[in-house]
Amino acid sequence: METKEIQKLIDYISKSDLDEVNIETSELKLHIKRNTGATVQTTQLVAAPAPAALPAAAPAAAAPEAAAAPAVDANAGLIEVKSPMIGTFYRSAGPGKPNFKEIGDNMAEGDVICIVEAMKLFNEIEAEVTGKIVKVLVDDATPVEFDQPLFLVDPS
Template sequence: MFKIHEIREMIKLIDQSSIDEFKLEIDGAKLTMKKSVAETVAVSQPVAQAPVAASAPAAAPVVVQAPVVEAPAVQIEAPKPAAAAVQEDENLHKIVSPMVGTFYRSPEPGKPAYVQPGDKVTASKVVCIVEAMKLFNEIEAEVTGEIVKVLVEDGQLVEYGQPLFLVKPE
């Protein structure tokens, strides 16, 4: 049986992710969540038809196309980074989240972070934890190098594939 706080946590994670539908079955208990992606608007118009005489041949159906209602296009431009920053970014390795969950920089509240910018790491060094459904998953550096930047805040929800750290490989 699912506990209410577990369901609330799953709803929060699904709501903040790009997942549209989620199904989970554990020990016979089933949970299904669906997100509504967009609101559908239906437009209909009455169609007037002339009376048909009994001896007249059947009239062909009249097709009326409803007007197309389009939402105004909104274009958002992100600020363009400087060319030097882009070139520097290309040389760095990104440690990405392997799952949707909550990012933690330290093993426990009040403990020091696993890594700080400037720290040297090896491929097997644990750099953070991503919590998913009450499971704490240790994330390793994957490369040997120096931590350049931490890209997310402690306690922040992260998506699958979201960059967490930038590492300058050795």
């Protein structure tokens, strides 16, 4: 079973009502268990702030939204290259080796732009777009989530 097939299976399970799945074949053994986090949600409801604190919190919440609007405009026209899987992000093929791509480098569809390690497998991530790398959004050797933006690319 390939990584993309496993990721599709995980996505399907996350959208379903299943809490646990076991799959076993001659070449693969897969166990997925969902952490519902219901306790955390209940705790947050019990620990709600007093009504007197709400007016003070409302202006603070509005300020980040106003600050976020210019950031979206600054990235207008840029394409996000996202992680196709959960794992650890690496910009180079190994310690001491040059990064696959730097800010300002051009990339073509099919170029290897980084590696995401998942379960001791190093998966080369290929570009799905052509363009110029404007920003690297993830630090080297840090964990990434599925569909997390890794790079900003200018397609022009």
